[in-house]
Amino acid sequence: MAELVTGWKQKIMAVRATRVRPGLDDKILTGWNALMLQALTDAYRAFAEPEFLVVAERNARFIQANLRDGQRLNRTCKNGRASISGFLEDYALVIQAYISLYEVSFTETWLREAETLTAYVLANFFDPSETQFFYTDSSAEPLIVRKKELFDNVIPASNSVMAHNLRRLGRHLENARYTDLAANMLAQVRHLVVKEPQHLTNWASLYAALLRPGAELAIIGPKVESFRQELSRRFLFDTVLAGAKKSSELPLLKLLKPAPEGRTAVHICRNQACLAPLYSVAEALAAL
Structure with missing residues (x-):
């Protein structure tokens, strides 16, 4: 019986070899790689599996090396050649x-x-008249109409992702322009979020964050990584994390005093004001 099966397979493969092979889509997409990178960081945050971080950093370096063009991003890469200006x-x-x-x-x-x-x-990409972003780059090939993506589909709407980014980055960099713009972008679609939340769930998440804002957690000291891992085991809605072993020039960290020798401190900050430092994760979670 085994010999018969082998013979059938050989005959089938011989016939298949005479046919035109299906097309192979082997291009590399920037946005999809970024989705994978986000998933890897989420997985590492939840499970602390070192391999997840190794792969995430390798992927980020690949994006930098193959899909960046100065300050710009390209959308695709194939056979080592990037092409098409990146979309929002x-x-x-x-x-x-x-x-x-x-x-x-x-x-x-x-x-x-x-x-x-x-x-x-x-x-x-920004359209100041409507406080939203166009889907295409102004320096790319001109189109008859430059559209804006507001509704979630298989992937969250690019404008909603950008609004979340502005809020997070604005808090890390203490940049009020970014955080204000995120709120203004939400204001443009707020009525739609209330009316059709099933089509704007990522906007609704931002809405919830602005209604009940979380804290900025700044960790400084030799055990910064173990503190981060322990904090990351909890779901801390709308909370941003920053940290350094000694000091940093990042706005969220640079004005904080180093912890006493050998200790690691967690600073809970809101609106650019921080509570007294706490020296254990348990204390920080209780304060949150």
Whole structure:
């Protein structure tokens, strides 16, 4: 029987070899890689599996090396060649993933890269007349109509992702322009969120965050990583994490005093004002 099966397979494969093979779509998409990077950071935050962070950082470096063009992003890459100017979706998802990668690694490079890409989006995608972003780059090939993506589909609407990014990045960098813009973007669609929340769930998440804002957690000291891991085991809605072993020039960290020798402190901050430092995660969670 085994010999018969082998013979059948050989005959089937011989016939199949005479047919035109299906097309293979093997291009690399920037936005989809960013979605994977975000998933890896979420998984690392939840499970603290080191391999997840290794793969996430490798993926982020790939995006930097193959899909960046100066301050710009390209949308696709194939056979080592990038093409097509990035859409708002690509920028929004990469910025989101880079902010998340900073929050699980405290490698400041990723937050600064998110800041650079955000500046490019503001300069080349923003429509001040409606306080939203166009889907296409103003420096790319001109179109008859430049549309804006507001409704969630399989992937959250690029404008809603960008609004979340502005809120998170604005809090990390203490940039009121960013946080105010995020609130203004939500105000443009607030009536739709209330009327059709099933089509604007990512906007609704931002709405909830503005109604019940979380805190900024700044960790400083030699045990910064273990403190971060312990805090990350909890779901802390609308909370941003920043940290350094000694000091940092990031706005959220640079004015905080180092913890006493050998100790690690958690600072709970809201609206650029911080409580007295706490020296255990249990104390920080209780205060939250």
